[in-house]
Ligand code: HEM
């Protein structure tokens with residue numbers, strides 16, 4: 001038996017490999033985030049697009065780049081890199097087939113480059129949901145497919161490593177952070193089947209002219225099969241950090257190891273069969289199925305509510321150990337001077353509002369009020385762009401020093417950065433939510449829309465102000481990371497950062513059914529089949545063909 | 553003595569689990585009652601049309617879109633969404649009218665949202681979206697396109713005039 005060490009270190013090669021993921025992720029963020037503030041400014045009446053004309057042709061081209069690079073590339077590249085680290089650190093073992101993982105990563109890089117060509121040439125301004133019958137250059141579809149396939153390959157690398165560990169450690173329980181990493185990947189691989197089928201059986205044959213028309217509702221249904229669980233792919237790595245790393249950073253423990261595991265298994269089970277809640281207002285999907293997916297969506301909210309309890313309990317434990325007293329004193333006692341902790345705490349607070357909004361969105365007919373309004377981007381800038389993104393930023397505040405052996409450049413500035421994101425996002429997303437309730441559509445340059453009533457103007461202005469604060473926050477972040485990685489002061493032996501992994505507070509043995517993938521995978525696939533097969537069969541057998549259009 | 557593997561749950565956590573489940577069940581009941589007892593329903597038409605002929609085929613109501621009076625105070629309206637306008641752009645009905653909307657697209661996806669009402673539908677070529685609304689208050693109700701449909705999307709709207 002090998003002896004587990006609290007400070008297990010990655011090899012220099014492994015660190016480099018994780019680092020490459022971060023370079024890809026942050027490069028995507030640095031380009032994608034340019035357009036977010038530009039969109040916000042446009043809403044406020046400060047239209048800068050005319051000045052971009054030589055390079056970027058329209059608001060919509062920018063919006064496509066914003067969605068693809070931020071929501072798809074920044075997240076996926078960060079997550080695969082971070083989960084590589086948590087798999088290795090969790091198992092205290094190198095990857096079983098490192099070359100397999102390298103291949104996955106480079107496939108992803110090629111995918112991003114291939115996607116970028118039509119995006120930058122304005123030949124794929126179809127937004128990141130690429131709804132047909134808008135037809136993008138086929139390279140766009142191929143590029144996105146490669147990104148997904150690359151992430152799958154990296155996932156296989158994790159599973160082989162888990163299996164190897166299991167063989168070497170008979171009778172032991174998977175370490176939590178490694179298990180959570182593979183569960184996240186497994187969920188992602190089931191989820192992305194939808195978009196894989198959409199691209200391979202509908203969009204590519206159609207883009208290549210092999211078929212004249214495709215059924216648009218069928219394509220939407222495949223898309224949202226992936227589209228909703230995609231948000232859990234963004235969230236689960238943040239949950240992993242909140243459960244098992246953040247408490248350690250704050251000086252506490254993982255409150256309940258078994259609960260944390262149960263939550264991840266529940267996500268694997270219930271993340272996928274909920275896609276119709278993005279199609280509540282669609283024709284062609286029967287009401288009864290929409291209602292069933294509504295109920296299933298509430299079931300996925302359950303593990304998130306458990307997460308809230310366990311994570312806060314872990315933090316309370318930390319706060320009390322640091323001397324916090326009274327009902328709320330423990331909050332004050334948390335390390336509010338540590339930018340990594342603060343980013344993640346603030347991300348969690350923003351997610352609280354995001355979660356409430358999410359339950360609103362999921363509510364079947366209440367969704368009529370907000371569907372496709374500015375409320376929706378208001379909502380997911382609290383989830384993917386805050387709960388996930390701000391947490392990932394916080395993670396890199398220890399991860400980049402760990403990987404490079406350098407000290408974080410000016411932690412004070414990193415603290416300011418986190419608070420700016422928090423404040424900017426509160427202003428921005430509140431204004432967007434209000435605009436949505438007033439009826440303002442999303443995906444629309446509202447600065448030029450002829451139907452905008454004067455009543456919206458004050459809120460549109462707040463969108464611009466929030467956007468300006470976020471603009472500074474995002475580039476300050478990138479600056480701090482670049483300064484740390486490439487010009488940071490070398491940390492001395494005693495200042496070396498270690499990977500924070502929290503010990504469980506109650507280390508009770510884990511029952512066998514909570515330490516094996518099989519029943520959960522079977523359950524997940526069964527639920528998906530039940531929740532989707534009848535509607536898919538109907539859509540496939542009654543398909544109506546639509547030809548493609550280029551309308552931008 | 554060996555410890556039996558069990559999931560250990562803190563008593564507070566148990567309470568929280570009960571509260572969470574209870575809340576979610578209450579939510580489900582509430583939307584269910586609103587949907588099935590109070591009639592706040594979603595568009596779910598099963599009708600399919602051929603998007604390439606829907607605007608031209610003389611048998612298609614969308615070859616001649618617009619308002620039809622079924623009975624006094626009872627209307628149906630066929631609206632064709634296309635890049636980048638709604639046909640018709642303007643509809644006038646008397647206050648108190650019950651209007652059923654049948655909307656489809658002859659090209660890309662669009663959205664159809666009538667401000668200050670619960671009418672909000674995704675418009676998908678090949679499919680017909682249907683909802684009914686009673687216009688109780690006179691005034692102007694813009695309907696706007698809420699799905700990206702190309703360069704002219706931001707200007708795509710129409711309005712319903714409800715006359716006193
Ligand atoms: C830098 C700060 C950011 C600002 C000011 C910002 C602003 C905006 C605005 C105003 C929209 C709405 C555009 C519209 O509906 O017409 C939008 C859309 C969007 N944003 Fe951001 N954003 C920021 C960062 C992010 C990040 C970090 C992510 C993801 C990780 C993200 C993901 C998205 C997505 C997925 C959309 C929807 C695109 C679509 O509708 O096709 N944004 N953003």
Ligand SMILES: [Cu+2]
Pocket residue numbers: 634636661662663697698699700701705708
């Ligand atoms: Cu439109």
